[in-house]
Amino acid sequence: MKQSIAWRNLALWLCIGLLALTISACGTVTPPTDTEPQAATEAAAADAPVATSSSEKALSGELVINTWNDITADPAHPSYVLHELIQQWAASHPDVTVTYQPMLGTVPERFGYISTNLRSQTLADVVMQYFPSPAQLDGDLQYDFSADLDQPNPYSDNATWREDFPLNGVALRDVTVDGKVLMVGTTYSGDLGDTAVLYNQDILDQAGVEALPQTWSEFYEAMDKIKAAGYEPFYMPTTGTDGYIFTWYTVLLSGQLMDDVVAQCDGQVGQEQNGVISQKEAVWCIEKGYWNARHPGVVQTFEEMKKWSAYFHEGYLAPSAPGNLFAQGKIAFLPTVRLTMAVYENDPNMTFDWGSFYLPALQDGAISPRLGNSGAGQGSQYLFIPNTTVDKGKLDLARDLLQYVTSPAAMEYWCANQPIPCFAPGTPIEEIIPGDPVKQERYRGFIEPPTIDNMVARLDANDVFGPAIVVQENQILQDYLAGNADLEQTLDAYQAFLEQQAANVILQHPEWNADSW
DSSP states (O other): OOOOOOOOBBEEEEOOBTBOOOOOSOSSOOOOOOOOBOOOOHHHHHHSOOOOOSOOOOOOEEEEEEEESOTTSOTTSHHHHHHHHHHHHHHTOTTEEEEEEEEOSOHHHHHHHHHHHHHTTOOOSEEEEESOOGGGOOTTTBOOOHHHHTSOOTTOSSSSGGGGSHHHHHHHHTTEETTEEOOEEEEEOSOOOSEEEEEEHHHHHHHTOOSOOSSHHHHHHHHHHHHHTTOEEEOOOOSSTTTHHHHHHHHHHHTTSOHHHHHHHTTOTTOOOSSOOOHHHHHHHHHTTSSOTTSHHHHHHHHHHHHHGGGBOTTTTSOOOSSOTTTTTOEEEEEEEGGGHHHHHTOTTOOSOEEEEOOOOSSTTSOOOBSSOOSSSEEEEEEEOBHHHHHTTOHHHHHHHHHHHTSHHHHHHHHHTSSSOOOOTTOOHHHHSTTOHHHHHHHHHHHSSOOTTOBOOOOSHHHHHOTTTHHHHHHHHHHHHTTSSOHHHHHHHHHHHHHHHHHHHHHHOGGGOGGGO
């Protein structure tokens, strides 16, 4: 499996995203209103690193930041450390006021909010997000950090800002388009996955499942036993707040079945042949017919999702009802992301034994490819500067903040205060979380198998067109799973979807001269 671009929109998947892959606060997005300026708290000032800038430039003014949800709400959330760093920077610049404008709603809605407001030029001065996809990367509308990265960071002793980014700048790789670096961000240095599946050990014991499945056939055998014991095997919402979960696993299956298409499309239309499928390569691939609905990998993905759906939770085609089936002890397997682990670890209702694992590969003996990472390490919380910020004369202010939060001192603090601190890839989980076998089992699925050189192909609608568009893909699959369309009708609809989205992207990029393809 070729290593390729990180899960973007994880949530995605990345609807993501990751991934993003947080538990959302509400069902619809409304334009965020100004919140009160976020004063530097005593805790942030005391705990976050005090990096001193070598620049003598005085900074003043107000900096407004669109944040991915409310990053001040939960001190246990990985985003809270970024909040501390931002407040420490503000405390060292007394003439600067920082204001947060949280982006709320479901994960796809947040991605859509960024994409829509980027094009309408109505974003805040700085934007923070998880798992960027091509839909949030536009070299005409975002500031290019390339020249700055080749100059020193005033908060670092390194020769260039670029050298501040761990693992040879892995966080920059997936946000570089046509030589322009459009985002910077924190880097999780360990070989740690974003997605895994939680399991209820009590249910497995009652169902007679003696070991976690190591093959895809064993996975089905386990779900058969769980269903026969009267429990729901797998939580798989296809729409609503958690609908991005369905996208993750569509991507995971198709990512194991499209290697030949990746090989055909990689390095086309002037792009680098590097195992990373860019949006331009993917659209070319659709236009040339290599990526099409009748490809055996696409067909098998749809058929496998249909077979698997017999084990999804009741009502999976509709938005999930309030409450958490897993916490209530009603469901055996729950797919989730690291960003939400604190929710489960702190839930007093979860009195049963539980842990995490990663789904086995479709092919027996293979290693299941990982969702949501950049291989050795990953970009985590990304930040970008819309060009409207430059037009407003706030570039120096915004860039200085981003240089601070990505400086070596800031990254050391950020890594040390993550729920699982950064670690050297290949470190056994017993050394990553020493002396805590309960926590080891809860995080094992995020660490095993490794992510290095083991990523999904990323030739999928989520990564190419963005999580906000994937709702349309999910609707096509929903009709198929519900029996409202047969396979041929589904494939016809999917082909029309691919062609329409490719045409939309081409309209947005006249510089590609796609007519000459």
